[in-house]
Every structure is written in C-alpha cells, then in structure tokens.
Amino acid sequence: MERKSAAGSIRNKERSKQKFLDAVGKILTTKGFAALKINDIAAMAGVDKKMIYTYFGGMDGLIDEYLRTQDYWVRVNSQEVEKIQPNLEDGGKSFIEAMLISQFDYVYNNKEAQKLLLWSISEPRKSLKKMIDEQEQNGEYIFELMMTPHFKEKMGIYRSILAIIVAGLYYLNMYSSLNGSIFCGIDMNTPEGRSHVKKAISFLIEQTYENLIPEQDQTEK
The missing domain is CATH 1.10.10.60 (Homeodomain-like)
Structure with missing residues (x-):
C-alpha cells in the first residue's frame, strides 16, 4: 500500500x-x-x-x-542532436535545412511559441534571458560540431546568413498570425505559400553551402 x-x-x-x-x-x-x-x-x-x-x-x-517546454531551439540540445545522428560529412547541410523547415512549421502551429517570441523582444526578464542563453549555447554546440570545421574562416558569414533566415521565418509566422497573411505576394496561411517558403529555405541553404566553401577545399574536391 x-x-x-x-x-x-x-x-x-x-x-x-x-x-x-x-x-x-x-x-x-x-x-x-x-x-x-x-x-x-x-x-x-x-x-x-x-x-x-x-x-x-x-x-x-x-x-x-x-x-523549456515551448521554445524550439532550447530543446535542440546536445543530447537531442546525438539522437538524430546528423551527417557530419556534409557540414551540417541536411541537418540545418531540416531544422529550419521544422522550426518554420513549429512556430506557425504553436500560438504559445509566437507569444514567447513577442514577449522576448518586448521586455527584459531573467527567464527570457536564460532561454536565449540556452538557445545560443545549443546553437554553438551545433556550429562547433558540424559547421565550423566545414566553413572555417567563412563561419562569420555563415552565422549571419542563418541569423537572417531564422529571424525572417519568425517574422513571417508572426505576421501571418496577427495582421495579415500576404507578404511579398505570398500567402503564408496557405499550403502553397508555405511550400514556396520551404523551397526558398532549401535554395538558400544550398547556395550557402555551394558558395561559402573555401577555395582550397573546392579544389581538393
């Protein structure tokens, strides 16, 4: 008993x-x-x-x-990455492409995640700062594991490209949820519109990996 x-x-x-x-x-x-x-x-x-x-x-x-239960990138920690067993030979290309597309859908379907994004840029709070620090810590683990050995001295540009993509995806989801769904002629609330964005993600990642590889590495290939 x-x-x-x-x-x-x-x-x-x-x-x-x-x-x-x-x-x-x-x-x-x-x-x-x-x-x-x-x-x-x-x-x-x-x-x-x-x-x-x-x-x-x-x-x-x-x-x-x-x-911790709601933020997408906080949950992508070292243990979860190890479970996925990403392909390290492609410099994290397939992994980051899948993560960005998954994040795009996650935020769109999760109203709480959208509110957290708005909250995080609206007021200073220890809990939100801690969440952001965890995001960066998890991101740094991924970068050092897969991307830094691949891009080497171009890593700063690579990080900046990802920052722009992630920020853009956040904004598109929040925009479509609040005041309108049409952005640059693309309806973010339709399967067709969202499919276009996902294809654009794949295109941008493909171009990034093709054009940022150091010249000596391209010669070796």
Missing part, C-alpha cells in the same frame, strides 16, 4: 505541475505576458499557489520550466 501511495503522490505532483504549465500557456495566449500573475495562474490551474513555490521554487522557476 505504501508503494501505491508514493506512486499516486508522484502522479498527483506531475498532474499539478502540468496544470500550472498549462495555465501559463492559456493566460499567455489569451491575455498576454503582462497578465502572468501568480494568483491568476493558480486560479486558472485550480491548484493552491503555494504549490508553485513547492514544485518550481517560485514564479521564475515556473516560467523557466514553461519556456
């Missing part, structure tokens, strides 16, 4: 934690980040607010945990 009781207690704890995380998401998407108050989160979750301190150590811990 004692084992069953302990197992039940763990399940109840996990359910309560998930209720808090779900409540953060609901408030964020319906009322915005300014409405994320501890009393309102507890009321939405239907769980005593004291449990926020017990389970997460406080409001910052709760927000930290929520961000």
Whole structure:
C-alpha cells in the first residue's frame, strides 16, 4: 500500500505541475505576458499557489520550466542532436535545412511559441534571458560540431546568413498570425505559400553551402 501511495503522490505532483504549465500557456495566449500573475495562474490551474513555490521554487522557476517546454531551439540540445545522428560529412547541410523547415512549421502551429517570441523582444526578464542563453549555447554546440570545421574562416558569414533566415521565418509566422497573411505576394496561411517558403529555405541553404566553401577545399574536391 505504501508503494501505491508514493506512486499516486508522484502522479498527483506531475498532474499539478502540468496544470500550472498549462495555465501559463492559456493566460499567455489569451491575455498576454503582462497578465502572468501568480494568483491568476493558480486560479486558472485550480491548484493552491503555494504549490508553485513547492514544485518550481517560485514564479521564475515556473516560467523557466514553461519556456523549456515551448521554445524550439532550447530543446535542440546536445543530447537531442546525438539522437538524430546528423551527417557530419556534409557540414551540417541536411541537418540545418531540416531544422529550419521544422522550426518554420513549429512556430506557425504553436500560438504559445509566437507569444514567447513577442514577449522576448518586448521586455527584459531573467527567464527570457536564460532561454536565449540556452538557445545560443545549443546553437554553438551545433556550429562547433558540424559547421565550423566545414566553413572555417567563412563561419562569420555563415552565422549571419542563418541569423537572417531564422529571424525572417519568425517574422513571417508572426505576421501571418496577427495582421495579415500576404507578404511579398505570398500567402503564408496557405499550403502553397508555405511550400514556396520551404523551397526558398532549401535554395538558400544550398547556395550557402555551394558558395561559402573555401577555395582550397573546392579544389581538393
């Protein structure tokens, strides 16, 4: 009986934690980040607010945990990359192309992720800074593993190209979700329009890898 009781207690704890995380998401998407108050989160979750301190150590811990469940690039950590077992011989070309297309769809289908993007550029907050630092840390692992050995002294240009692509994909998704779906004549809310963007991603990555390879490496090939 004692084992069953302990197992039940763990399940109840996990359910309560998930209720808090779900409540953060609901408030964020319906009322915005300014409405994320501890009393309102507890009321939405239907769980005593004291449990926020017990389970997460406080409001910052709760927000930290929520961000980890929602942000695309925070979850692409070294362990997840190792599971994928990317092809290192192509300099990360196939890996980054797949990641960018996947991220494009993820943000489009996840309203909470869109709100997080808006939040991250709207106000300074320790939890958001921590999320961004984790994104950069994960990105740096990927760069050093696959891209730096490939691009060498051209790595700065490669990073800049990816920065422009990622930022553009974020913007297109948020734009299509809020005030309009047509951008440069492409409807971001139609399968055809989104297919065009994905083909453009593949084209840009292909051109990047073809044109940034150091000349001596091209000669060797």
